[in-house]
Amino acid sequence: MNENFQKDIDFGLSATNKTLPSKYFYDKIGDALFVEIMNMPEYYLTSAEFDIFKNQHQQLIKALKLEKNDFFELVELGAGDGTKTKQLLKALDDQGYNFKYAPVDISENALEQLKASINNELPTVKIDPKQGDYFNVLGDFKTSSHPIVVLFLGSNIGNFNDSKAKEFIQKLDHNLKTGDKILLGVDLIKPKSIVLPAYDDAQGITKRFNLNLLTRINNELDANFDINTFEHKPEYNEEEGIARSFLVSTKDQNIAIKSLDKTFTFKKGEKIHMETSRKYNDQILNTILEGSFLKISDRLTDSQHLFADYILEKH
CATH class of the missing domain: 3.40.50.150 (Vaccinia Virus protein VP39)
Structure with a gap:
């Protein structure tokens, strides 16, 4: 098991404003999905x-x-x-x-x-x-x-x-x-009309790319994320020039990560910050x-x- 992965996931999900490091998007499935993203017309x-x-x-x-x-x-x-x-x-x-x-x-x-x-x-x-x-x-x-x-x-x-x-x-x-x-x-x-679609494509590839990190946590850290209870939500503030991607819990739920021996509580509407894209x-x-x-x-x-x-x- 990758100890850094374990520590970083623990640190991010334990924060008051939950976050997951975008560098962990890139496993074998994530690599393939990102190639698809790069070929999207919106990207x-x-x-x-x-x-x-x-x-x-x-x-x-x-x-x-x-x-x-x-x-x-x-x-x-x-x-x-x-x-x-x-x-x-x-x-x-x-x-x-x-x-x-x-x-x-x-x-x-x-x-x-x-x-x-x-x-x-x-x-x-x-x-x-x-x-x-x-x-x-x-x-x-x-x-x-x-x-x-x-x-x-x-x-x-x-x-x-x-x-x-x-x-x-x-x-x-x-x-x-x-x-x-x-x-x-x-x-x-x-x-915004140009930027936002790049992070919210019509085919839902970016959504799958983000949700794949939850699947990776399930597989590698023995967690029980139900990816169907999280929505992909990108935001872009044109004045500051920063796009942000979030996964949002669609209900109150508890997520157990056995390798950490911890359970993380999510409120309905609570966000996990996944990625920042500064312009x-x-x-x-x-x-x-x-x-x-x-x-x-x-x-x-x-x-x-x-x-x-x-x-x-x-x-």
Whole structure:
């Protein structure tokens, strides 16, 4: 049993305002559901960033100031299925850049699938997958003499609140050398009519994705969640630019988790906070970067200006 999983679930459900960590969405079923989410018509984030990688990969290479003869390591945090990244990898490989791709993910299953697809589609690209915590992996690169480019795409940083995002950026900063760069993908602030459907799709895939975490707790921690007694409810505040997803109990109920030897009480209408998705603009990002040695050096957006990939450089 994963002790961290056990502790985190206990901590989140014991809080006054219950919460579950979104990083645990990604088991084998969760990975597959998230691929479905990325292909939904409502989920513009993936297609918008894919637009940048497909149609502006040359601009990305230029913005990252990559030199063909200087070996560098492309480290992707939370690599997932690598659909977008492959566009950049192919361009770099075709043009003879000297690099190695190191995808990092908490999901061993996702890494195995990614390595197989890279070997199949881009057989000349050197790939070195690393399973585990982002910063443990990045710490290994800190003493290297060659440049590092970190990819953190998909607006994954938006899953943190601002204080956690600031902490994350400072940890990144600490683990990079002067001259290293980050390609940071962020969702831009936009109207509710565009944002909310991305987290409440007509097919109910996002609902299943959220409820799957309760099923995972049932299976791995011997709990008795009845997923039919929880509703998926997303919210978006356009002024602050933050989307939040909740599961809401449809009745008063008690949930026993045997591995914790605990029972958790839910009132009808009580929420479990599942995920946060912060939307960005230049001002918000610069506030997050304060106190670090990372500075914005460039910014590319998709054709509809829904999403941005920022280039950050350590000074």
